[in-house]
Amino acid sequence: MKLTTLLQKHDATHAKGLSLSLGDGYLVENNAVYGAVRKKAQALDFKFSANPTLEYLAFPMSQLENILSAKTIYFQNNSTILSEIDQKIPQQIEWDHIGGNLKANYTFHESCHAIARTISNRLGLAAATSQKTKLVTMLLEESFANTCEFMAIHDAADATHKTFLEVNSFFTKFDDRTHLRNLVQEVGFKKVFKFMMFAYLHSNFLNEHFSSQEFTRVTKLTFDHKALKNLSKNAFELSPGFRFNTTELYLRFNGIKEPVLDALAFDYLAVIEQDPTFLKLINELTEIF
Numbered sequence: 001m002k003l004t005t006l007l008q009k010h011d012a013t014h015a016k017g018l019s020l021s022l023g024d025g026y027l028v029e030n031n032a033v034y035g036a037v038r039k040k041a042q043a044l045d046f047k048f049s050a051n052p053t054l055e056y057l058a059f060p061m062s063q064l065e066n067i068l069s070a071k072t073i074y075f076q077n078n079s080t081i082l083s084e085i086d087q088k089i090p091q092q093i094e095w096d097h098i099g100g101n102l103k104a105n106y107t108f109h110e111s112c113h114a115i116a117r118t119i120s121n122r123l124g125l126a127a128a129t130s131q132k133t134k135l136v137t138m139l140l141e142e143s144f145a146n147t148c149e150f151m152a153i154h155d156a157a158d159a160t161h162k163t164f165l166e167v168n169s170f171f172t173k174f175d176d177r178t179h180l181r182n183l184v185q186e187v188g189f190k191k192v193f194k195f196m197m198f199a200y201l202h203s204n205f206l207n208e209h210f211s212s213q214e215f216t217r218v219t220k221l222t223f224d225h226k227a228l229k230n231l232s233k234n235a236f237e238l239s240p241g242f243r244f245n246t247t248e249l250y251l252r253f254n255g256i257k258e259p260v261l262d263a264l265a266f267d268y269l270a271v272i273e274q275d276p277t278f279l280k281l282i283n284e285l286t287e288i289f
Contacts, residue, residue, distance in 0.1 A: 001094065001095045001159050001160070001163065002091055002093070002094060002095070003082060003085070003086050003093040003094065003095055003097075003098065004086050004090055004091050004093075005160075006023075006095055006160060006163060007079075007082060007083060007086055009023075009026055009160050009164075010022055010023055010025070010026060010079060010164075012026075013025040013026040013028075013029050013030075014026075014079070016028045016029045017029075017038065018048055018050070018075055018105075018107065019079075020050050020075070020077040020078075020079055020080065021050075021075045021076075021077070021078065021079065021105045021107065021168070022078050022079040022082065022102070022105075022164065022167055022168075023163070023164025023165075023167060023168055024075075024105070024107070024164075024168060026160070026161075026164050027108075027152075027161075027164055027165065027168060030155060030161060031152055031155045031156070031161070031165065032154070032155055032289065033148055033151050033152040033154070033155070033289065034108055034152055034165075034168070036288050036289050037108060037111050037112055037115065037148055037288070038107075038111065040111075040115050040288050041073070041111040041114050041115055044114065044115065044118050045071060046071050046072070046073055046111065046114045047071060047072050047073070048072070048073050048074075048075060048107060049072050049073070049074050049075070050074075050075055050076070050077055051074075052074035052075070052076060053066075053074070056074050057076075060074075060106060061246075061249065062253065064110065064113060064253070065253065065254075067110055067113075067114075068113065068114055068117050071114070073107050073110050073111060073114065074107075075105040075106075075107050076103050076105060078102055078103050078104075078105065078167070082098070082102075095163060102167060104166075104167045104168065104169070105167065105168055106168075106169075106170060107168065108148070108149065108152075108168050108169055109145045109148075109149060109169065109170050110145075112141075112144050112145035112148045112149075113141055113142075113144075113145055115144070115285070115288065116140065116141040116144045116145070116281075116285060117141060119281060119284050119285065120137050120140070120141065120281055123277050123280060123281055123284075124277065125137045125277060125278075125281065131256070131263070132266055132268070132271050133271065133275070134254075134256075135251075135256070135263065135264065135268070136201075136268050136271050136272065136278065137278075137281075138250065138251075138254055139201055139204040139205060139247075139268075140197070140201060140278070140281065140282070142200075142204055142250065143197050143198075143200035143201040143203075143204055144197060144285050145170075146171075146200040146203075146204070146235070147193060147196045147197045147200050149169045149170065149171060149172060150173070150180075150196060150200075150234055150235075151180070151189070151192070151193055151196065151289075152165055152169070152172075153165070153172065153173070153174050153176075153177045153180065154177070154180055154181055154184060154189075156174060156177065162174055171238065173234060173237055176230075176231065176234055179227060179230065179231060180192070180231065182227075183225065183227050183228075183231060186225075187223065187225060189289055190286050190287070190289060191222065191223050192231075193286050193289060194222045194223075194282060194283075194286045195218070195219075195222040195223065195228055195231075195232070196231070196232070196234075196235065197282060197285070197286070198218045198221065198222060199218075199231075199232040199234070199235035199236075200235045201268070202214065202218070202232075202235065203235040203236050203238075203243065204243070204247060205264050205268055206240075206243060206244060206247060206260070206261065206264055207236075208236060208240065209232075209233070209236060210229070210232060214269065215228075215229065215232075217269050217273075218269070221269075221272070221273070221279070244260065247260055247264075248260040251263060
């Protein structure tokens with residue numbers, strides 16, 4: 001795809017969102033999940049700034065707590081430079097020339113954290129003294145963000161949409177889009193979203209897959225369908241090493257000092273089953289859509 005073509009799509013919709021963030025306005029207008037997350041984050045009084053701190057520029061993941069406490073989500077101007085290049089040499093640059101070299105923005109993922117944190121705080125989960133409750137709450141927050149990024153592929157029907165989603169997400173995978181759309185059409189978006197939240201939560205607890213017993217427990221909390229086992233595999237696509245390191249870092253930033261496998265070695269589903277507050281959180285997050 002020509003950069004010129006992509007910029008025309010950006011320019012036609014940039015006023016709908018963050019005009020300096022490539023594809024943001026397009027996604028706000030054309031992607032139901034992305035647009036709903038933006039609307040909810042703004043309703044919760046989170047602001048967006050094109051002036052990120054030096055710390056954020058150096059290591060975005062380390063700044064999540066500061067972002068949430070300041071209620072300011074950062075992004076970088078990654079569109080102006082592309083417009084300048086296109087003006088100098090129009091119709092000569094392909095998106096493949098740029099691709100992975102362009103700074104991505106993570107307002108989508110970080111907005112999901114902002115929403116989940118705000119709701120969990122309101123429900124009193126943040127004030128819990130139990131480490132197990134704290135861990136389930138933390139990893140549900142991350143799982144909500146993961147699920148939003150996955151479910152956003154539902155609307156990504158063409159190369160433009162996929163490209164804009166890639167430069168505004170941490171992780172995208174489009175291979176299972178047809179299966180996702182078919183299941184959503186059959187049973188409804190919210191049912192699938194809730195199930196995938198549990199799938200990503202299971203993954204974030206550093207499991208490689210659902211056992212038969214675990215799958216049955218999750219379907220009792222959500223719903224059952226023959227397509228769910230295959231769809232759930234998307235939640236386990238990231239390499240085990242990457243998931244281990246990012247989860248351990250997330251725990252360290254949140255004051256959990258013990259080895260990650262020791263910290264997570266408990267029945268998190270039992271914690272959810274025994275405390276209705278967790279299902280209330282999951283239901284509220286699902287109802288955003």
